[in-house]
Amino acid sequence: MPTLDDVGRAAGVSRGTVSNVFNRPELVRPELRKRVEAVARALGYGGPDPKGRLLKEGKFNAVGFMPPGAYSIADTVRSPYGRELVLGAAQACDAAGATLSLVNGTDDTRIASIREALVDGFILGNAADIELVASAKRRRLPFVILDSDAGPEVNSIRIDGRGGAIAAVRHLAGLGHRRFAILSIRRTAGPAIVHMPGRTDRELLEGFALDHERLDGFRRALAETGLSLDAIPLIETTPGDPRAGAAVFDNCPDATAIMTMSDWQAITVLAEAAKRGIDVPGDVSVTGFDGTEEAARTSPPLTTVAQDIAGKARLAAEMVLKNTPPRQVVLPVELVVRGSTAKPRL
Amino acid sequence: MPTLDDVGRAAGVSRGTVSNVFNRPELVRPELRKRVEAVARALGYGGPDPKGRLLKEGKFNAVGFMPPGAYSIADTVRSPYGRELVLGAAQACDAAGATLSLVNGTDDTRIASIREALVDGFILGNAADIELVASAKRRRLPFVILDSDAGPEVNSIRIDGRGGAIAAVRHLAGLGHRRFAILSIRRTAGPAIVHMPGRTDRELLEGFALDHERLDGFRRALAETGLSLDAIPLIETTPGDPRAGAAVFDNCPDATAIMTMSDWQAITVLAEAAKRGIDVPGDVSVTGFDGTEEAARTSPPLTTVAQDIAGKARLAAEMVLKNTPPRQVVLPVELVVRGSTAKPRL
DNA sequence: GAAAATTCTTGGAGCGCTCCAAAAAATCCC
C-alpha cells in the first residue's frame, strides 16, 4: 500500500505537496496537481490513510456504545428497548456527523474493549459492573452511564424507576386490584427465579440498580393500600425469555394484576395468556415498562410505564460528544393507560 | 494527557519499559513494575493510547456499515429490514470480537465518510451510487455491496428478487387472482408516485436494481397467466410511508391482490385495510417481501417472500473481516404463505 | 572469582500523516 512519500517520490515532489493535493488542492499549481493526481492513480494510491491523520488530530469522531449488562450487540439490536437505545444514539451521531461504534464485549473482554476502543467516549448501557466504570474512568474519556448512578463525578442518565413503579401500582390498586404478581428482570442468563410469598427479605437475586429501585417503588405503593410486598410472588426472568409468561401463570394463578419491568416481558405474558385462554384484562391485568412501540400494538394494547428511550440515548450521545461537565440526569416516566388493565372481575 | 514517555521520565525508566509494564508485565522485574505502575497512577496515565498502537498495527478491527440509499443510521435501525441487517452484521462482529461502526452519511458526506472511516472494510447497504462504489474501491479496503451487483471485481450479496416476485405472482394467480396492484419502493424521499395502467413504458421512476429486478419478475410471471404488467397500477412509496396503504386503496379499488416489495409496506396496507373495513384476505389479498418478524405477527399474518436478512449481513461482515477474494453471492428467497392471501371473492 | 548464561532495560526506527516556518519559484512594479 503506497504512502504519501511513495507518491511524492514517484512524482518528483515532496510528501507535503502530495498531502496538499489531497487536502488543500487550491494550494497547488493546477498542472502540478494534475501530474501528482495522475501518479497517485497510477500507483493505486487512494488518498491519505486516516490512520496517519488520526494520530495527529487525536479525535476519532466516534461514540462507543457498550450494551447493558451481559448482553451482546446482537441482543441489544434485537430487543425493543435496546433497539430504541441504539436508535437514539444513532440520531445524535447522525446529527453530529459522528460514527456510532457498537463495541463488542463478552464478559471477560469488556474491560479490554473499553481500553482499546477507537472512540472519543462511551455510552455504557448499564454499568452494573464497578470494574467497567473504573476502566472507563481510567481511559479518561467522557462516558455516560445509563440507568444507574455512579456518583457525582460520573455522567449518568436514569429514569425515575421508583416513580414509574408507584404509578403502576396506584393505577391498578385504584382499579380495585389486591392480588398482584411481579415480574422482574433477571440480568444474567438462566431460567426463571421464583420467590413465593412469605419471605421477608424481599430482594432480587439478580438485578440492576434500576430493578431494585422499581421493586422499592412497588413496595412503597403497595404499602399505601395496606399490602405488603412480602405477600406477593416475585419472579425474575431474562427480558426475552419466552417462558416468562408460563412462569407467571404457573406460579401465580390467583393474581389479578401482573406488573412487569419491561414491555418485552409483558408481551410474553400476553402471548401466554392468549394461549391459555386467559382473558386480558378480563381475568388479569398486565402492565409493561418502557413504552416501546411494540407495546402499543399488542392486543390488547399494553398499559405501560413509558420513558423516552431514544431521547435518553440521544442525550447520552450528546453528552459524550460535547464532553460536558459531569451531571446526573433523572428523566421522568409516564404511565400510559391502554387496554391491558381494567377492574378485576368480582 | 500524559504519554508513555512522560511516565517513563517521571519513573526514571525508559518508554520501552513503561510499555512493557502495560503490555507484557511478565518481562519487567516486579518491584520496578510496581514502581512504574504507581507513577502512572499518580500521573493519571490510563494505559497506552490505542491511537499510537493503531498506527503501528494498522488494523482497526472494525467493520463499517453504511445504510442503504439515502437512509440514515436511525432510519435503518428503525426499519424492520434495516434492523435485521444491523443485527446480522452485529452477530458476525460479536463472533469475531470486532466493532461494528455505523457510518454516518448524508448524501453529500457519504463519499467523505468512506474515505475517512476508521474501519477495515465496509458493508454498503445498497450502493445504487456508482460514485460510492468508486470511492470504496479507491480506499482499497474490502467491501461488500448488498442487494446490487457491481461486477465481478466487487463483492456483492443479493437475493433472488426476480424469483421471489415470480413466486408471489404464481401463488396469487394460482388462487385465482387476476386484478393486481403493485406497491414498489420509492428510494428517495417524497410522496407516493402513482403510475396508472395504460402506459407501456412500465418502469420505476425511483428504484434500486433490486426493485427493477422484482418488477421484472412480476412482469414475467404475470405474462404466464396472460396478464400484462402494463394493465396493472404501479405505485412507488417510501418504505415507512404510513400513507402507502391509502395510496393503494384510493387508486386501485378493483384490485383483489396487492403485491408489495417490503413487509413494512404490506403492514401499512393491512393497517389501512383494517381502518377502511376492507377484509384481508376476504376482499383483498396482500403479500409482503423480506420475511421480517413483524410479518408473522400482523393480523392476519402476512404471506411474504422471505429472505435471511440477518444471514445476508452476517455473511457480508464475514467477507469483510476475512477479506475473501471477490465473489457475487445470490441468496435464495422462499415464499411463506400465511393468512393474508386467499382465493378472491367471486 | 571470573566467565558464561540469563534476565532486564534501553532507545532508535518506524508506522502515515499534518502542520508550519522557511526556502524556492514565479510574478509584479517602477
Next chain:
DNA sequence: GGGATTTTTTGGAGCGCTCCAAGAATTTTC
C-alpha cells in the same frame, strides 16, 4: 533589470506507540 511581493513547494518535527537488536545488570556455573 532588479528588488519587492506573492505564490508554491519543501522537509523537519511531532503525534504515541510497538518492536527489536543491543547493551546493562544480575544470576549461575565451575
